[in-house]
Amino acid sequence: MIKFKVVVAGAKNVGKTSLLRRFATGKFEKSTLSTIGVDFETKKLIVDDTEILLNIWDFAGEL
Numbered sequence: 001m002i003k004f005k006v007v008v009a010g011a012k013n014v015g016k017t018s019l020l021r022r023f024a025t026g027k028f029e030k031s032t033l034s035t036i037g038v039d040f041e042t043k044k045l046i047v048d049d050t051e052i053l054l055n056i057w058d059f060a061g062e063l
Contacts, residue, residue: 001051012061020058035060 008016017035022028024041035058043054 001053003053003055006054006056007059008056009059010061014061016061017058020056024056 008020010016012034017032017039018028020041021032024043037060039058041056041058043056045052045054
């Protein structure tokens, strides 16, 4: 298994959390609470018979 850490950062209220949750869970929520500090999701992928684990960190809109 190959592990990666991915950071999602950007201005507030642009959809970082919505994009992250859609990618990680396949679900889209019409509204979410603002992220305070940091949150994270994990996603397992199989690419060319190799298992990949993404640890995706969602930082609050700080830029």
